[in-house]
Amino acid sequence: MVIVFDEKGQMHTLEGVAAATIMLLVIVYAIDATSMTPLTSSTANVHVETELQVLGQDILGSLDYAEPGYNSNLTNDILGWNGKEYIWDGTSYMEKGNASYSQNNLTNNLTNSLKYTLIKQGIAHSVELTFLANDGTSLVTQKMIDNGNPSDNAVIVSRKIALHNSDHPNASNIQLTDIDPSTDLYNIVDVKLILWRM
Amino acid sequence: MGIIENERAQFMLLAGFIIAIGLVITTVMLNNIIFESNMAGEAGGDPIKYDLVNLMSISGDEMKSAYRNVTAPGQNPALKVSNFTKQMQNFNGNLSLIYALHGECVNLSWDISNWNTTRYANFTENGTANGARNWTIIENVKDSNITVNVTTISPPFNISINSSTKSWQINFTAPQNITINSAQIIANVSVTPYTISFMNGANVSGRFNITGNTSNNKPFIRARDHILNTTILFSTSDTRANITIPVSVPW
Numbered sequence: 172m173v174i175v176f177d178e179k180g181q182m183h184t185l186e187g188v189a190a191a192t193i194m195l196l197v198i199v200y201a202i203d204a205t206s207m208t209p210l211t212s213s214t215a216n217v218h219v220e221t222e223l224q225v226l227g228q229d230i231l232g233s234l235d236y237a238e239p240g241y242n243s244n245l246t247n248d249i250l251g252w253n254g255k256e257y258i259w260d261g262t263s264y265m266e267k268g269n270a271s272y273s274q275n276n277l278t279n280n281l282t283n284s285l286k287y288t289l290i291k292q293g294i295a296h297s298v299e300l301t302f303l304a305n306d307g308t309s310l311v312t313q314k315m316i317d318n319g320n321p322s323d324n325a326v327i328v329s330r331k332i333a334l335h336n337s338d339h340p341n342a343s344n345i346q347l348t349d350i351d352p353s354t355d356l357y358n359i360v361d362v363k364l365i366l367w368r369m
Numbered sequence: 370m371g372i373i374e375n376e377r378a379q380f381m382l383l384a385g386f387i388i389a390i391g392l393v394i395t396t397v398m399l400n401n402i403i404f405e406s407n408m409a410g411e412a413g414g415d416p417i418k419y420d421l422v423n424l425m426s427i428s429g430d431e432m433k434s435a436y437r438n439v440t441a442p443g444q445n446p447a448l449k450v451s452n453f454t455k456q457m458q459n460f461n462g463n464l465s466l467i468y469a470l471h472g473e474c475v476n477l478s479w480d481i482s483n484w485n486t487t488r489y490a491n492f493t494e495n496g497t498a499n500g501a502r503n504w505t506i507i508e509n510v511k512d513s514n515i516t517v518n519v520t521t522i523s524p525p526f527n528i529s530i531n532s533s534t535k536s537w538q539i540n541f542t543a544p545q546n547i548t549i550n551s552a553q554i555i556a557n558v559s560v561t562p563y564t565i566s567f568m569n570g571a572n573v574s575g576r577f578n579i580t581g582n583t584s585n586n587k588p589f590i591r592a593r594d595h596i597l598n599t600t601i602l603f604s605t606s607d608t609r610a611n612i613t614i615p616v617s618v619p620w
Contacts (some may be wrong), residue, residue, distance in 0.1 A: 178376055185383045192390045199397070228419050235426075239620035240590040301470060303463055310470060326472070331467060333427050333460065335434060350463060354456035355438045356431070359463050361470065 220326050223294065223366045227328035230284055231364060235330055237367045244280035246332050249300065249360055253278065254344030259290070264316060277316070285316075295369050297321065301361040305348040313346055325367035332360045401613070417608050420473065421601075427479055428599050429616045431460045436484075436618040450481065473605050475507035479600040484618075489595060490519050490579065492570030496596040496617045502571045506591050508581060509562040512551040513581025516527065519544050519573055526573040529566040541573065592620045 194209040214329040237243035242250070257264040264282050281298070291295045298316040303309070334340055334357040340347060349357050435456040439449040461477040467599045468475040483490075492498030507513075517528065519541055528539040528549075537557035539549065554563065562584040579594040603610045 178380075182376065182380070182383075185380065185387070189383060189387055189390075192387060194396070195394070196390070199394075224416065227465070228416075232419075239592075240588070280544070296486075301467070303466060307463070309467070310466065328416075331423055331427055331464070333431050333434075337438075351456075351459045352450070354459055355434060356460055356463070359427075359460070359467050361467050366486055 210318045212369075216324060219368065220324060223326040223368070224328055227289065227326060227364045227366050228293075230288055231328060231330040231362065234280055234284055235332070242338060243332075245330065245334050245362065246334070246338070248279040248281045249332055249362065250334060250338050250340045252300075252315060252344060253341055254313060254346055259316070259318055267317065282316075289366065294369065295319070295321070295367050299363040299365065300347075301363065302347055302358045303350045304346075305350055307350055311346050313344075321365050322367045322369075325365050327363055327365050329361050329363045332362060334358050334360060403463045412616065414519045417605065420468075420471070420601060421610060421612070423547075424468075424475060424603060425612065425614055426600055427464075428601055428615060432457065432479060432597055432599055432616045433618050433620060435460075436594075437620075440594075440619065450485065452482070473603065476602040478600045478602075480600070483595045486599060489574045489576055489618065490593050491574050492526065492567045494570070495615060496593055497572055498613055499556065500571070503566065503568050504570065505564055505566045505585070507589060508564045509584040510565060510589075511561050511578055511582045511586070513554065514551060515549040515554075515565070516547075516578045517549075518546040518577070519540075519575040521575070522573045524572065526567075526569045529568050530554055530558055530563050531566070532563040535559050538568075544575075590620055593617045594619060 180248075193243065234245040234248075235243045241321050255338050256267040256279075258267050260270065263273070264277040265273075266277070269275055285296060287367070288294075295318050296316065297314065299312055301310055303311045304311045334347075335355045336349065336357050337355055338357070340357055347358060347360070350359075351357070435453045438444070438456065439452045444452070450560055457477070457479055464477065465475050482488075490496035491498050491500065492574045493502055494504040495501070515528070519526070522544055524540075524542050527543075530537040530539070534557045537554070539547075565579060565593070576592075578590075578596045580588070580592075582588055582589045595618055597618055598613055599616055600611065600613045603612070
């Protein structure tokens with residue numbers, strides 16, 4: 172057997188490695204150059220979601236503050252809600268399916284806060300309320316503000332609120348009922364604020 | 370002149386080139402890892418903390434509400450503990466259902482021994498013996514009625530009412546039950562608005578009730594009989610918390 176001392180094979184291997192490296196660099200550059208939107212799934216998207224979550228919690232937290240002897244603004248909004256659904260039409264939260272009458276628009280502490288925060292920043296949002304049905308075991312979910320289907324990257328923040336008979340909840344909301352007639356406890360409401368970037 | 374066919378220099382150049390490119394790639398990737406772990410990983414908030422703060426808040430509020438309901442005028446004093454317990458039990462059961470929606474397990478328990486044994490709260494900021502001794506109850510008061518029932522005392526203790534021009538110190542040296550109305554306060558501090566503070570509140574225990582209006586005509590109430598305790602057991606698939614919080618009742 173004769174061993175052939177030929178360096179061409181080694182050379183071709185090295186050239187192949189160099190070519191592969193250059194191609195890898197091109198791919199990395201191309202990926203970096205691709206535009207990243209807030210909805211693009213990435214670690215940056217996690218950052219955006221975290222910002223939305225903190226913003227949502229701050230909105231609900233500031234509305235849920237109450238000093239002794241008073242209900243929080245958020246509690247008052249839930250107590251006064253008539254159970255109807257509203258949508259943002261660009262200027263106000265109008266009643267869904269009955270937008271002709273401006274007196275039907277929803278105006279309360281929550282909508283005022285949403286106008287000055289989420290609307291100004293162009294953040295889409297919906298508000299859902301989940302509470303117990305009067306059978307005491309099943310849960311009912313009602314939409315207060317509905318701005319369409321959230322994206323896959325939507326964030327949900329929530330706040331639980333206890334309502335009492337002595338707070339005189341709005342009787343127009345026939346689904347939000349007294350789950351405990353034997354005591355002052357009326358119902359427990361989970362207020363969910365859903366936020367997403369368009 | 371003969372040409373020497375030697376490819377060693379070409380090999381060395383190519384090897385150097387590959388090593389240089391490899392270093393660049395390694396540096397870029399390392400940089401990306403550090404950047405992303407700082408940006409996204411550390412920025413991620415812990416949503417559980419919001420749930421816990423909310424849970425502590427509504428549990429305390431419900432305890433205050435139940436206490437106020439059963440001690441309100443017209444309620445049967447003999448049934449106060451059983452009615453209190455009934456409301457809290459119903460609240461606990463329903464709250465568990467709401468939290469189960471989020472995959473969270475919640476259970477409340479409560480300790481009303483201070484109420485049962487008529488052990489009144491200290492006049493500190495949080496009502497416990499080691500709370501802030503000197504604290505302001507309310508500022509910018511236009512008119513107020515103060516009722517203080519001191520049951521145990523180790524002087525000094527005084528209520529300090531301060532306006533922009535005068536200061537009135539109401540000193541306590543022995544257990545007593547006093548009521549101070551708005552006219553008395555104005556006579557001693559001359560002008561409104563004024564500030565009401567407790568000084569050396571850790572030296573005394575009892576009950577107080579202060580009602581009135583602030584300088585912008587907003588009614589207020591500050592009152593405390595007892596400090597009750599509620600224990601919150603909160604658990605998720607990866608978090609477990611057992612928190613006991615003091616709750617000032619009725620407000």
